[in-house]
Amino acid sequence: MYLIPALTLIPFIGAILIFLDSNSKRRGYVIYGTVALMMLCCFLLVGQWILQGAKPWHLYPQTGFIDLLMQVIEVFLMIFIVYKSFKHKKRWISLLAISQTVLTLWVEHSIPLVESTHTTVDSLALLMCILCSVVGGLIGVYSVGYMKSYHENHRGIIDRSNTFLALLFVFMAAMFGLVLSSNLIWMYFFWEVTSVISFLLIGYTQTDEAIDNSFKALWMNLLGGIGFAVAIWLCAMQNHSVQMQDIVSGGNTMIxxxxxxxxxxKSAQLPFSTWLFGAMVAPTPSSALLHSATMVKAGVYLLIRLAPALYGNLCGMVVAFIGGFTFITTSMMAIAQNDAKKVLAFSTISNLGLIVACAGIGVEQTVWAAIFLMIFHSVSKSMLFESVGATENSIGSRDIEHMHGLILRLPKLAYIMGIGIAGMYLAPFGMLISKWVALKAFVDSGNVLLVIFIAFGSASTMFYWTKWLGKLIAMHKPNTPDHDATRKDEYFSMGVLGVIMILLCLLFPLLAGFVVNPIVLSLFGATQDVLSMSELTTMVIMVCSVLLVPSMMFLITRMAPRDYVPTYMNGVNVGDNSHFIDSMGESKKLYLSNWYLRFEFGRRRLLRPSQIVAASVLIVTFAILLGGAIG
Structure with a gap:
């Protein structure tokens, strides 16, 4: 069982070494070694679990010293938040930190709790560990080269790369601890660590915007932390137990x-979505880590754990509504964005909304879809964030409009970005298949509102992804060449993620049979074949067919003539394919732009009404729950 503590300690020790070493070359080797050990430890744990029968492990009933150490760290984090809040004149945020820390410490020291295990190793926890170690580890590898280019292109920002890289690995260590915890107090501890680390990552550049956005993320996640702390207190008072399995089986709606x-x-659902928009000010590895396999996935992981207890009750209906409503509104807002990272941010929130809606319905079919959505979203979105960051370092912009003809200008980055985009919405990639399963489950459940949300939200999704993909594959190349500033470790990370995405599609039937079905079985005690083997086989054939498309694109770009035909611009082309002489003899710049419908779907137009609707639903829900508890 030494592999379990090792899985948390390896990235933490790596973070210490990274922080202490100012030499970037040695620091890179430490990161490579830490990632390799982290992945090895994770897969050894999975192998050992399978060899021992693939049954849940419930471990560590007595953890006196570790509990005390966690309490000390909790107090330190509280003091740190209070200090930062007063320093930046956001004193009210300190009240959130103080209240939840005091409440959890009071529970631990004043309420006698039944002795129980603190760690559970099962199929869902191990899936999260694999996602964190593989996707998170590859993001760590990517960050080695990216941070060098980042500070070369952002001279005004103080180079604190060792701190930033160390925080990435502390974050991964906390995620391992969170998903392996069965005790709510332990889970809460790691939950708060991720909140504080995300606060530091978002504020890395120390600009006024970064500081404001980091505090926005902090207070919203601390608000969720208060909900977590209250749940611990209620559970301890009622059952003298803080075990997740007791909550799921107990059915107490307030808890x-x-x-x-x-x-x-934590999963940035409305009305709490704005913290994830603000996270875009941080360097790309931070965005990739927060949006793909770690931070936001902690929220949906918790809701998937709770899914069996959400079926057919008020909490489940509200969670499903909030998720579906977030899916459709943020999909529409993404249409109005031309900043690639903002598109990815809205897309992340949107897809998380669909996962949340699936968890809220709380039946085998929807949870099956939610797990697949989580897997494919983790791989695809991390690859997209990385490719956008590399493109920005190469062309000096992350504006989608500036990516016109990228397949000819920077073909390797365009291929990687194209695979990521295809993975998010095209057949037969898993995201689309999972959406189809979710739609079928929503229809079967008779939830008309969710059917409308997923139908129109998916249409919006197709709109903004198609616009972006069309820009990439446009056969237009200006005479001024683009320099590819992407480093080898960045390409290694993106390339591996691209291969994983293709393999996930090719091995879809195996993934369903040996990974997702066992998770659903462990959560519900029963499972069913959501898709028949004939359908799955057809999908694999479709994947093989789809692989012909990028191959043809590759041949086209290789066979394309090197002497590009001047573009017709309704005037005399001056020779650079970007300017023409108009009828008055003046030079005009050619500008090709997508349609963004900013007036109809802009963030300023839709965000505030969406927040009001979601907040109203939550307020009414908790008023009903409180009234029922008092009555």
């Missing part, structure tokens, strides 16, 4: 509702 609040804030 479940408080944990759902924590899950909604």
């Amino acid at each position: 479940i509702g408080m944990l759902c609040l924590a899950g909604l804030t």
